[in-house]
Amino acid sequence: MNAPIHSSESTVLIVGAGLAGYHVARQARQHGHTGPISIIGDENRPAYDRPALSKAFLNGTVNFEDLHLDDPSNPLEVTWHSGSGAVELSTEPLGVRTADGTFHAGDNVVIVTGAEAQRLPSFGRSGGAFVLRNVEDGLALRERMIEGQRIAVVGGGFLGLEAVSTFLDRGAAEITVIADEQFPGEARLGAAVGQAIRHLHEQRGVKFGPPVYAHSVTDTEDGSQVLNLTNGDAVQADVIVCAIGATPATRWLRDGELTLGPSGAILCDDFGFTGIPGVWAAGDCAQWTSQAAGIRPIGQWQEAVEQARIVAAAIMGAPPVPFQEPYFWSEQYDVMIQGAGRIAQSNEVHILDGSIEGGDLLVSYRLDGEEIGILGMNRMREIKRWRKMRTARVLASA
Amino acid sequence: MSLKVCHLSELTPGEGLRIESVSPPIAVFLTEEGTVHAIDDTCTHQDASLAAGWVEDCKVECPLHESSFCLLTGEVDQPPAKQKVRVHTVEVRGDDVLVELSQEAPNLPPGVSVS
Numbered sequence: 149m150n151a152p153i154h155s156s157e158s159t160v161l162i163v164g165a166g167l168a169g170y171h172v173a174r175q176a177r178q179h180g181h182t183g184p185i186s187i188i189g190d191e192n193r194p195a196y197d198r199p200a201l202s203k204a205f206l207n208g209t210v211n212f213e214d215l216h217l218d219d220p221s222n223p224l225e226v227t228w229h230s231g232s233g234a235v236e237l238s239t240e241p242l243g244v245r246t247a248d249g250t251f252h253a254g255d256n257v258v259i260v261t262g263a264e265a266q267r268l269p270s271f272g273r274s275g276g277a278f279v280l281r282n283v284e285d286g287l288a289l290r291e292r293m294i295e296g297q298r299i300a301v302v303g304g305g306f307l308g309l310e311a312v313s314t315f316l317d318r319g320a321a322e323i324t325v326i327a328d329e330q331f332p333g334e335a336r337l338g339a340a341v342g343q344a345i346r347h348l349h350e351q352r353g354v355k356f357g358p359p360v361y362a363h364s365v366t367d368t369e370d371g372s373q374v375l376n377l378t379n380g381d382a383v384q385a386d387v388i389v390c391a392i393g394a395t396p397a398t399r400w401l402r403d404g405e406l407t408l409g410p411s412g413a414i415l416c417d418d419f420g421f422t423g424i425p426g427v428w429a430a431g432d433c434a435q436w437t438s439q440a441a442g443i444r445p446i447g448q449w450q451e452a453v454e455q456a457r458i459v460a461a462a463i464m465g466a467p468p469v470p471f472q473e474p475y476f477w478s479e480q481y482d483v484m485i486q487g488a489g490r491i492a493q494s495n496e497v498h499i500l501d502g503s504i505e506g507g508d509l510l511v512s513y514r515l516d517g518e519e520i521g522i523l524g525m526n527r528m529r530e531i532k533r534w535r536k537m538r539t540a541r542v543l544a545s546a
Numbered sequence: 547m548s549l550k551v552c553h554l555s556e557l558t559p560g561e562g563l564r565i566e567s568v569s570p571p572i573a574v575f576l577t578e579e580g581t582v583h584a585i586d587d588t589c590t591h592q593d594a595s596l597a598a599g600w601v602e603d604c605k606v607e608c609p610l611h612e613s614s615f616c617l618l619t620g621e622v623d624q625p626p627a628k629q630k631v632r633v634h635t636v637e638v639r640g641d642d643v644l645v646e647l648s649q650e651a652p653n654l655p656p657g658v659s660v661s
Contacts, residue, residue, distance in 0.1 A: 174625070197626065204592075209657035219628040453612075477610060484594075484610075528609035529561075529598040536600045536607070 157183040160463065161254025162226075163234045163244050164397075165189025167197060167449065168260040168431030170217040171456030173226045179464040185226040186252060188244065190233025190261075193283060194218065199449060201286035202310040203479055207317055208290060212283060234261065235400050242426050256426050256463045259401075259414060260456070263394035263432035263447065268302065270364030277302065277365050277375075277390035280311060292387060295319035300375045300385035302362045304332030306478035306485075308391030309345065312354055313480040324383050325349065326357040326375065337487065338497035340511060341523055344504045348480055351505075357383060362390075394447065396433040409435050413446075419468070420459035428463065430455035438471075442492060450475040473521075473538045483507045486531040489521025489538065502527075548637060548644040555641055557582070562597030562606060565645075570652050570660050572634055573597035574643055575617055577604060583617035584634040584645045590653045591627035629653035 160176055162169045165187050173185050189195060196215040204210040218224055232248040243253035265279035278289050289311075299320045301308045304327025312323055329335060331342025346356060360379045365388055367373055375383040396413040406422050406429075407415045413435035420428045420436065431452040438444040445451055454471060461469045477486045494513035502508035502525065510530060513521030524531045551565045557576035564587050565572045573587035573596045581604070587595050594610040605623070607614040613627035620630040632648040652660070 171625075204657050211656070214656035217625070219625075221628070486610075528595065532598065532600050532607070532609040536602075 155183070155255075156181050156464065158255035159183055159253065160185045161244060161252050161257045162187040162260060163257060164260035164262055164431070164433070165191070165195040165228070165230065166260060166262045166431065166452070167217065168262070168452040168456045169258070170195045170224075171453050172258050172260060172430065172460050173224050175457050175460030176464060177224060179460060179466050181464055183255075185224075186229060186254070187226050188229045188232075188234055188246060188252060190231070190247075191282065191284075192231035194228075194230075196283060198281075201283065202280055202307050203314055205283075205286050206280075206290055206311065206314045215283070233400070234259075237401055237404050237406070237427070239405055239424055239427070254426070256428065258420075258459055258463070259406075259422075259427070259429040259433060260431045260452075261397040261400075261433045264397050265390070266393045266395055268362060268364055268390055268392075277388040279390050280307060281394060289387075289389065294387065296321045297386040298322045298324075298372070298384065300324045300326060300383045300388045301391060302326045302375065302388065303391035303393070304329055305391060305393065306333075306476075306480075308389065309349065309480055310478060311389055311391060312349060316352055316354065316481075322355070323353075324355045324357055324385070326360070326362050326377060326383065328359055328361055330356075330359045337491065337523060338511060338513070340497065340499055340504055340509060344507070344509045344525060345480070345485070347505055348483055348507055352481065357381070394432060396435075398433050409440065411435070415440065418458075418471075419462040420455055421462065428459050430459045443490065444471070445474045445476070445492065448474065448476045473535055475535060483525050484528060485523070485525050486527065487521065487523040488531055488535050489513060489519075490515075491521035491523065494521055548635075548646045550642050551584070551645045552643050553641045554582070554638055554643055557643070560601050562587075562595075562599060562601065564595050564597035568645075568647065570654060570658075571595075572645065572647070573606070574636070574645070575601055575606060577601060577617070579604075582636050582638055582643060584636045584643075585615060585617060585620055586631040586634075586652050586654075588631075588652075588654055588658060589613065589615075589627055590622065590629040590631060590655055591625075592655050593658050596631070 195217045232246040234244045236245040265281035299315050332345050334342030360377045364376045398412045409415050414429040416436050418437050420430045458469050473489045475488045491513045496514040498512045501510040510524045510527050522534045560578050562573040562575045571587040575583045589608040598609040599606040604617045605614040614623045615631050620633040635646040637644045
């Protein structure tokens, strides 16, 4: 088996053309990598950024060109192979075979295939519920008539709730959210934040169903659909959107040499190393040691960028890049929700300022009295300051 | 022609002030070093107010992501923003902050237009 090659002239093969893939390539070039870099993407499109798919892209404010990750006036020096996804990883010789039969070799292979939207187990004839993961999904919902329609959104996470706020903006007649929590995000972010998020939507007329799961979609004679809930209730809707999370896009690796976790994620150390020389993984298809331990979040935009940065440095043999505090944001209506720090590990939540009804909450997350996280609604200045001060502290103690 | 946009005493060292009396809005910064700068307030990546960003080393980092804009040149250092912001000429006269707006076309983010 080949030893990993850290030379700046080696070939880097990036499998996946999303946020993590783009940033691995960009960072490798920043580190002075001069060798060939190839990026394989299964979609026949330029690499794009996803956050706007549930917001500005979904309401037509921005177009696909606006989502492109690469800068057309200063493009990355990489070879893009678009339209045929990876189907097989080979360790000897090291490389990946794509669906069209091509073998792509690399001295280092970085797997960044992302995740696929989870769907309800049972669909109606019409194909059932929409999902929102890729630009195709976004286009389908962007082109679907929403004005005057009854919408049901399954899932009370940020993706679903951002879509809710966009649908209301597009004139939906009625929106019902089916989430497994009474107050969305309550378990993860605390009761006050869950209540504040629910209030944000309820004050605009959005309805919340009972805190149960949805299990299937059935079609009715009049062309509308019925969403069936686990408590026996049913929600009638014209459009059903399923936003219940995503699973790592690693089916193609299932019978291979890599170790996959229970979710299907590629298990890696905190440098993205898979244990197989020259094979690395990052972003939503991977689970790094600190994520498996619950210390770092999973599935966040910022996490993919950070991991890409760390993997690129590791491949290049550059000094390790420290993790920053985790960070996420969500735009719902005119409210920007931002959270930072190790919120999942906190055991106390304190309201620092604002109110549940005001859409202006600022809360502190503490672990045994020490502040380890923060969340704000329309608190951009406070959140940025907190993040920068924490980063300074991390760097000072490194 | 210079416009009076704010008082020097309204500015906080290390912070920005969003000025909405001009379109598109601009941000005026007083650095810790005591210099005053004015740039377009809207990040070129997405609609976020740079006045709420983090000011350090004569740069402001967008409050939403990690792109930093140079207060002297408007240049951006890293994604997600790709384009620079305009820089406006500042003159401090007593307690008055006067700004002469750039004649360049602004690089507003997709979906944002001048009202």
